[in-house]
Amino acid sequence: MYDRIDGEIGFGEVKVLYGKAIKLSIMIAVFLLVACSKSEEDIISETLAEVKDVFQQEELIDKNHEQDNFSYYLPEQLQVIDEDEHNIVLEGNDNVYVIFINQLEQPTSETMFNLVENDDALLHEGFEDDDMFGYIHVDSESEEEEHRVEIGVGGVKTTTKLPLDKLPSEAKQLMKIVKSIVESIS
Numbered sequence: 001m002y003d004r005i006d007g008e009i010g011f012g013e014v015k016v017l018y019g020k021a022i023k024l025s026i027m028i029a030v031f032l033l034v035a036c037s038k039s040e041e042d043i044i045s046e047t048l049a050e051v052k053d054v055f056q057q058e059e060l061i062d063k064n065h066e067q068d069n070f071s072y073y074l075p076e077q078l079q080v081i082d083e084d085e086h087n088i089v090l091e092g093n094d095n096v097y098v099i100f101i102n103q104l105e106q107p108t109s110e111t112m113f114n115l116v117e118n119d120d121a122l123l124h125e126g127f128e129d130d131d132m133f134g135y136i137h138v139d140s141e142s143e144e145e146e147h148r149v150e151i152g153v154g155g156v157k158t159t160t161k162l163p164l165d166k167l168p169s170e171a172k173q174l175m176k177i178v179k180s181i182v183e184s185i186s
Contacts, residue, residue: 043164044123048136050172051151052127054179055134061180073180075173090177093170097160099177105155107132107182112152122147132182136171151175153182 038046054061065074069085078092088099105111113126113135123138132153139148146161151174158174 038165040122040164043167044138047138047167047171048123048125050168051134051136051175054172054175055127055132055153056129060183061176063180063184070181070184072184073176075177093166095160095162095170097158097174097177099156099158099181101181101185102155103185107154107186109133109154110135112150112155112157113137116150131186132179134175134179136175138167149174151178153178156181156185 061073063071063073065072065080067083067088072088074080074090075092078090078097080088081091081096082089085103086101088101090097090099102112108128108131110126110133113133116137117124118137118139120140121137122140123136125137126133126135128134134153135151137150144161146163147167148159149162149167149171150157150159151171152158153175156178158178160170160174162170
């Protein structure tokens with residue numbers, strides 16, 4: 001039909017080039033998305049580092065909530081649903097957090113840590129200093145794509161379920177809560 005002059009591109013060739021450009025753009029976007037997202041291993045490492053940092057911090061954690069027998073740190077986004085001398089139930093961040101307090105266990109006790117030992121855990125790590133023993137335990141994934149998380153110091157522990165991407169920031173806050181309770185009752 002039309003004669004093509006050298007160097008000019010026909011309409012059909014433009015469509016082919018346009019299609020290839022779109023495919024290339026999609027491939028680049030998928031690559032960037034995959035390359036920029038953190039792996040499970042990276043998230044677990046970051047979580048452990050955050051929890052250990054709080055545990056090893058030498059200065060006392062500021063307490064902003066009073067309970068009958070002790071005071072503790074309570075993040076702004078969490079509300080107390082129920083509390084007594086042995087349990088605290090918190091709610092916030094679309095989640096429920098249960099804290100168990102056994103004042104008969106010393107801050108250096110490893111009992112709670114040993115009770116949750118599990119071969120299938122994504123993370124089961126204990127750490128200690130002269131005055132306390134702390135730990136974090138993260139179960140492997142359940143059907144709901146959430147992990148059961150337990151963080152403790154001595155006889156105080158908290159448990160909740162979290163999606164993997166929330167582990168580092170939430171675990172850090174949970175260690176602050178638990179450690180502040182231990183500081184208050186010790």
